[in-house]
Amino acid sequence: xxxxxxxxxxxxxxxxxxxxxxxxxxxxxxxxxxxxxxxxxxxxxxxxxxxxxxxxxxxxxxxxxxxxxxxxxxxxxxxxxxxxxxxxxxxxxxxxxxxxxxxxxxxxxxxxxxxxxxxxxxxxxxxxxxxxxxxxxxxxxxxxxxxxxxxxxxxxxxxxxxxxxxxxxxxxxxxxxxxxxxxxxxxxxxxxxxxxxxxxxxxxxxxxxxxxxxxxxxxxxxxxxxxxxxxxxxxxxxxxxxxxxxxxxxxxxxxxxxxxxxxxxxxxxxxxxxxxxxxxxxxxxxxxxxxxxxxxxxxxxxxxxxxxxxxxxxxxxxxxxxxxxxxxxxxxxxxxxxxxxxxxxxxxxxxxxxxxxxxxxxxxxxxxxxxxxx
Numbered sequence: 001x002x003x004x005x006x007x008x009x010x011x012x013x014x015x016x017x018x019x020x021x022x023x024x025x026x027x028x029x030x031x032x033x034x035x036x037x038x039x040x041x042x043x044x045x046x047x048x049x050x051x052x053x054x055x056x057x058x059x060x061x062x063x064x065x066x067x068x069x070x071x072x073x074x075x076x077x078x079x080x081x082x083x084x085x086x087x088x089x090x091x092x093x094x095x096x097x098x099x100x101x102x103x104x105x106x107x108x109x110x111x112x113x114x115x116x117x118x119x120x121x122x123x124x125x126x127x128x129x130x131x132x133x134x135x136x137x138x139x140x141x142x143x144x145x146x147x148x149x150x151x152x153x154x155x156x157x158x159x160x161x162x163x164x165x166x167x168x169x170x171x172x173x174x175x176x177x178x179x180x181x182x183x184x185x186x187x188x189x190x191x192x193x194x195x196x197x198x199x200x201x202x203x204x205x206x207x208x209x210x211x212x213x214x215x216x217x218x219x220x221x222x223x224x225x226x227x228x229x230x231x232x233x234x235x236x237x238x239x240x241x242x243x244x245x246x247x248x249x250x251x252x253x254x255x256x257x258x259x260x261x262x263x264x265x266x267x268x269x270x271x272x273x274x275x276x277x278x279x280x281x282x283x284x285x286x287x288x289x290x291x292x293x294x295x296x297x298x299x300x301x302x303x304x305x306x307x308x309x310x311x312x313x314x315x316x317x318x319x320x321x322x323x324x325x326x327x328x329x330x331x332x333x334x335x336x337x338x339x340x341x342x343x344x345x346x347x348x349x350x351x352x353x354x355x356x357x358x359x360x361x362x363x364x365x366x367x368x369x370x371x372x373x374x
Contacts, residue, residue, distance in 0.1 A: 007096055007116075009064045013046055016064075016094040016114045020048070023120055023131050027053050048092065052127035060092040060112060068093065070101045070196035070213075077109040090124065097139050101195050101217050137220070150191055151221035153307030154180055156330075158188050159218045160309050162198065163326040163350075165359045167206045174206075177362050192217075211354075212347045215326060219333040219343075224257065224274070227334075228306045231280055232298035233289035239273045239299045242287050247319025249286045252278040254314045254321040256303075257335050260328035261342040263317070265349040268338060274301045274331070276310050276323065313369070325350055325357045 007015075013032060021030045029051040046062040063076060073093065092112040098119050106113045107121055114120040118135025157178040165177075171189065175182040189206065192198045195217050199208040224230075235242035246253050258270035277283040280302045284291075292298040305311070313324040322328070325346060332343030350357065359365035 007066065009046075012064050012066070012094060012096065012116075013048075013062055015116055016062075016092075017048060019114055019116065019118070019120065020050075020122070023133055024050070024122070024129065028129070050124070050127075050129065054127060056127045058090065058124045058127060058129070060090050063091055063093045065093065065095045068095050068098065068102055069194045070099070070105045071194045073102045073105045073111075074109075074196045077106065077111055092122070096141070097136060099139070100137055100220060101197070101213060104213065104216070105196055150188070150195070150218060153309065154184065155188060155218065156222075156307055157309045158185060159214060159330075160312065160324070160326055161362075162192075162206070162209050163211050163214055164313060164324060164357075165362055165365050166354075167209060168201075169362055170203070170205045173362055177366070211326075211350055215330050215347065216333065219330055222330065222334045224331045224334045224339075225301065225303070225336070228276070229280075229304040230301050231284075231303075232292040232294065232296070233284055233287075233300040233302060234292045234296070234298055235273070235287065235289055235300050237288075239271065242273055242289065242300050243320065244318075245287045246275065246321075249283050251282045251286075252311065252321070253283055254311060254323045256310070256323045256328050256331045257339055258332070258342055260322045260325075261332050261339075261346045263322065264325060264328075265342075265345040267342045267345050272299060272301065272337075274303065274335075276305045277302050280304055313365075 017030055017032055024030060031049050031051070033047050033049060046064065048060040048062055049057050050060070051057045068076075076093070090112060092114060093106055094114050096116050098106070098113055098115045103113060103119060103121070110123070112122050114122070115135060117140060118133055120131060120133045120135075122129055122131040157180060158174065161174060161178050171182050171186045175185040178185070186204070189198060189200065189204070192214065193200055195213070197210045197213040197217055198206050201207050243255070243259060246255065254276045255273065256276060257272070257274040259273055261267070262270045275283065283302055287300070289300055289302075310323055310327055314321045315324070323331070329343050329346040329350060332339040332346060335343070359368065
């Protein structure tokens, strides 16, 4: 793992300009200058001018940061929205590396950005400029970890709870519902706050959850088929017959990824059946599945779940169990082929039709689970 070495503002801006010059059209000239930033009332603001052949110039006010969290990006955008900068003085955030969530916050706000790994988004109306490139999805030189890790089964329990239940709720309520230590929940909520996927009040109670952002953020450190113990199989009678046959399997099972997503938010016909199993071997025998090597035409994946959270809030339909919509979205986002696009379609449905799947409170969720168990 590479060690992070300090990079100071002048070098950071110079390298960002070099990157811009490479990615923009050859006819556009990129140059740096100092000017007045009316928002800060100082004369030494860093500005980037982009000159077009037409003679028009767009000026970008530079926000250079060694590191920037999604919450800091959100605050920066909010501050600039109320600034006294001229309308044509757009903002560009530059940093050594910008996380996927930080880039999402900046993109949704209309801000421009560029990092030194190649992640870039420039959108200008006059002259018309649009450039978007992708660089590193993970920090190539991460700082030593001081905060709670946003990965693992314990985090998954809290992610599912935050997604599946409408706020407000506090640390102890969440800790009890997720069977986690209050201190651990508190640290995770602080980390999610920095990621701008939860909003908390002055007492630390969660008041709002960005469900899309939350699930996407956890998916960054999750891989459906490697995090869960997965085995490949071939259903000789076809994947649909295997799906129907799950109704007669004696051990617990729950369908996830494409078949679970497409029954709610169809994208394209599902071709790979992915199933969580309490007993993989018993399920394979019951469905008459044949083990299959990678590249051998597998159409069924049986998985031993990484945590019991996958069994929570499953839905029974035609005798077959399906994981909760939030779990299906997470598994699709971290899956193969077109699964990520299926996950995005499911995320859109989660936000659009929240009343169809999200519990109104932790108490309502507890009551629903008790009725289901009964």
